[in-house]
Amino acid sequence: MRVSVSWLREYVDIPTDLPTGDLEQALVDLGIEVDSVVDLRATVTGPLVVGEVREIEELTGFKKPIRHCLVDVGAANGTGELQEIVCGARNFAPGDRVVVVLPGGVLPGGFAIGARKTYGRMSAGMICSAQELGLGDDHSGIIVLPADAPGGPGDDARPVVGLDDVVLELEITPDRGYAMSLRGLARELSHALDVPFRDPGLAAAPGATAEPAYPVQVRDTVGCDRFAARMVRGVDPTATTPAWMRQRLTTAGIRSISLPVDITNYVMLELGQPMHAFDADRITGPLVVRRAEAGEKLTTLDGVGRVLAAEDMVICDDTGPISLAAVMGGETSEVVAGTTSVLFEAAHWDPVMVGRTARRHRLFSEAAKRWERGVDPALPLVAVDRAVQLLTVHGGGTAGTEILDVDHVRPRTPVTLSVDLPGRRIGVAYPAQRVVALLERVGCTVTRGVDRLAEDAGEVGVAAGGDEVLVVTPPSWRPDLSDPADLVEEVARLDGYDRVPSVLPTAPPGRGLTWQQRRHRAVSRSLAERGYVEVVAHPFVSAELADQLDLPADDPRRQAVRLANPLSEEEPLLRTTLLGPLLGTVRRNLGRGLRDLALYEIGTVFHPRPGAGAPPAMGVDRRPTDVEFAAADAVVPHQPRHVAVVLTGDVEPAGWWGAGRAAGWADAVEAGREVLAVAGVPADRVEVRAAEYAPWHPGRCAALLVDGVVVGHAGELHPTVLATLELPRRTSAMELDLDALPAPDLAPAPTVSTFPPALIDVALVLDAGVPAAEVRRALAEGAGDLLESVRLFDVYASEQLGVGRRSLAYKLTFRAPDRTLTVEEAVAARDAAVAVAAERFGATLRGV
Known part of the structure; x- marks a missing residue:
């Protein structure tokens, strides 16, 4: 909001000698943000005077009408002679008074005025329009002063056109609607400067008549x-x-x-x-x-x-x-x-x-x-x-x-305020008389009484039986004053925020981060180290997102919480999956020229509670009771914390060193494995199996399970979804519910063996439909305690192996903590591992 100080002075007696800095500080102390203070007197420098047009000569032979004017500027030009000025405007005549900037003046924007010959005539100065003086957008003609305007030829024109004023540009907070007016700002300044205020809103006005002005x-x-x-x-x-x-x-x-x-x-x-x-x-x-x-x-x-x-x-x-x-x-x-x-x-x-x-x-x-x-x-x-x-x-x-x-306006509801509440909440001793005076100063009607009905002396804003209270009726122009806390804030604001002591609270003893916080940080750090970039998307989504993700009609993710007052009517729902906003971020980056993206987000999703009604109405004058808190909590949506990643483009760039590698479904699955590992879930409790789950491709989707319970999905997104969202083919994603993971077990101290490992590779031929993770699990079970690690390093298929068959090659690492393994021990452990795989999947050993 922009307002001139001269206009404010019609309602409040701002001292004429008050520096602009002090005026700005007074507003800031009241909680009104000042964006700028512009002294209009400094926007035009040099001689700006009133001139009277004496003669006008119409110049011909040019593409546009040009006039050579003789203007009386008094003694402002140092000679008293008529000033020659060439002007193209035609909305003035001899005898009119105009605004003239003489040579040496500088207009807004750094436009310097001088004397020069133009259109065959000498022009020393400029007859100004409102736009040229920065007073408006009108450039259709120059300013012609009205007959009753003060000032004669040669007088300073700044007071005549309003360039002797100071303009305040203010940022009004949403709770201070009354300050978006001269009436409200003047009242605030009267509080800050302790000067008289004349309220234009209390002017006498005739009331309604029996016959209306219009039906x-x-x-x-x-x-x-x-x-x-x-x-x-x-x-x-x-x-x-x-x-x-x-x-x-x-x-x-x-x-x-x-x-x-x-x-x-x-x-x-x-x-x-x-x-x-x-x-x-x-x-x-x-x-x-x-x-x-x-x-x-x-x-x-x-x-x-x-x-x-x-x-x-x-x-x-x-x-x-x-x-x-x-x-x-x-x-x-x-x-x-x-x-x-x-x-x-x-x-x-x-x-x-x-x-x-x-x-x-x-x-x-x-x-x-x-x-x-x-x-x-x-x-x-x-x-x-x-x-x-x-x-x-x-x-x-x-x-x-x-x-x-x-x-049909209803009267304001009085607010009961414990007389000592401002002091208890702010930490400043406010006498009862001071509290009453400050509230009356903003227009409140205050009566003092005794609260004999209150029973709980610990409730905020309620005095113990027999203690003094104030019954405060806020004025009609302050709808923001509706609770005792609002009145406490008003007391602190008017008395001065500078009187509130800066005291650091005593930090309560604690145990550091919770295990959930440590898990979230570890997951975020791990994904960032693997090249993913974290984003924080808005949790608001459109009603069409479920259809765009091709979710089934009975999918619980279609049941979303609708906001009562959304920031955008196009996105009125709270997300039930991280993928919607995350894919929107991918599309936005693709539109800005980025092609290789690996993004992740850790955030909450929102699932409505079945049968939840409206929350109970609770004020801020006291702490909610356990029953009220439970009733409110019962309607709050369930908010599990998820982690999701999206990959598109090349995960390994191409260059002089060779070809790159495009991101694929396997990278998304590996991201899920990494999250589970960092979250403290042992590998033997993790299972990856083929699944069908929207919005993933049914043939390239994996379910991530922990102890047999599905905690997430990963893979390549469905082509239909990608086409709908205008995303590249082969875009892959992973989403996992972090809150569904079990708490990590107490980690034992690691044991480090000083003895050398025994490395043995095995290649197993088996049906192509057998998941590699199941084979890995079987090898680990059969190898026994000597097995240190098992890793898949090759997948091979050919006609020699047979139709529907493939070879999976694993690297087995054996090590004993107390001795060097013999060849016989390592081979025996390998054979035991292969035997379990053969028994479970019909696998046969192939030479590597």
Whole structure:
């Protein structure tokens, strides 16, 4: 939000000698982030003066109209003679006063002004437009000062055009909607600087009349609990927005459109009350405020046709919706060039509804930004009266005596605050009188009493029986004050965050990382060491993801948790598998030119609990009871931690050293084995077997089992899935449930044998359908305790072996801890291993 200090001074007495740095610090101390403080006096350097045009000579023979002007700039040029200036604008005449920058001046952007000969004439200076001075986007003509503007020839023009001001650019946090207005900011500065504040929101305004300004029916008093309106007839359609108002809107970053529309924006900035101006002559029949019917259509002022949802609020006439309430008006009732009857509307809308509507339609108007943060429900009549006054003064017309005010606003609920709670929570001794004074300063009504009903003195915000409490009714403009914790924060903020001591809490004794944390770190470190790059994807997915992954209709991964207020309507669900967001990351990197990718993510997935209802409502004034906590926990989704990898492209690059190697399903399976090994699962408890599980290729998918229980899958993704997601062929992936793995056993101290190993290779011929992992397990069982390791190093198939047969070659390492093995012992162990494989799978020994 951008605002000028001169405008703020209309409501709060900011000292004229206050340095800009102190003003900035005052706002920061109040918790308002200041992005920048711009002194407009420094944006144009050098002589910038008022000039009076005396003579104009039209120059001909050029491609565009050119005028040679003689301008009176008084004594500013050092001679008092008329200044020669060549100008192409045509919106001024002799006798007009203009803004002139003389040679030696520098305009915004570092544009230096000098004297030079151009178009056959001498030009010493420039007659300026608003854009050239950085005051707006209008470059259609130069600035012509109004007749009542102060200053004569040669006087400094900065105060005349508003370049003697200071502009604040602020970042307002979502909980401080009241600060998105001059009224709110002025009130905050009055607290910080301890200076008087004049509240424009408390201005006297006439109330509702028996005869409404226009027939209006509000059918949904939850979405709209107040609706006020008033008519102005006979408006001069040629009336323009006064320069001072246009300048303030431009400073705030709002484009000037027309007088009635500019007035609504001006009042919104001044009071914080968004408004809308209807062309009453373009409305057909009475107005109805209601929820939209799903599928209804409306073309908003930005020219976009929108399909409405049932949650949206609309204002309708006999033709249907004419305004998307609280967000943007419609084309059919907008104020146009010939408008003479203006109906001003100011209402109070449900913030939750507005926020969802704005996100649904991706329409974050200035009005919607304020509504979703909360607007004072006491403002509609004041805002309407202010708008009517401005329009009748500057646009003529007659204000109607009829005033509409449909008011269903409920009074604020008082908050009970233990008088010592701020001190206990903040660590600063706040006397009761100080707490009361600070809360009353922000507009709260505070009464002091004794809480004789409280029984639990340990609950936050509740005093023990007989202790003093404060009953606080927050003001209408502070919807963020709803709990004792909010009031405690307000006390600390107004009293000064600098008074809160910086005390480090005592670290409680602990035992270091849990075994789950050590496991997660070990898995992450292992994958990174193997060349995988970690990513952290958003856990939000679209409703179409299950279909894109070709999950079966009864797959439990289709049952996802839907967010009540998603960041994006396109991704309203929480993920049930890591693969969806991870594959999206792969596709995004492929689109940016990367072809060889090996990514991994460790994160939680979310599975809804069967039959879970809505969570219980709990405040922040006390700790939840065990029953409340259990009820809330019962609806929280199950959130196991998974690890997933995705590979595409070359896992080993090609180069002068030879051909590379493309990533494949075996790499994904090996990544799963590595994760299980690092997680502390012994190899003899791990099993890898063929499986069919979406979204993997049914012939190239492996299930990873621990103690006979499936904990994950790995392999090549299904071609249909890859085509749907626009990913390369042969893309492979692995996903494993880390929380399903057993806790690691107590690791015994390793024994290191100083005796040499006995290395023996065996090649077994057997059916091609026998899994290599099963053969490895059989060899390990038969070899006995002397076997140190067994590793598959070759797979071979040929016609000589027979159809459906293949050879698996394993390297067996034997070692004894207390002696050097003899050849006979090693061969006997090998034969025992081969015997088990032969008995179990019909394997025969082949020479290697």
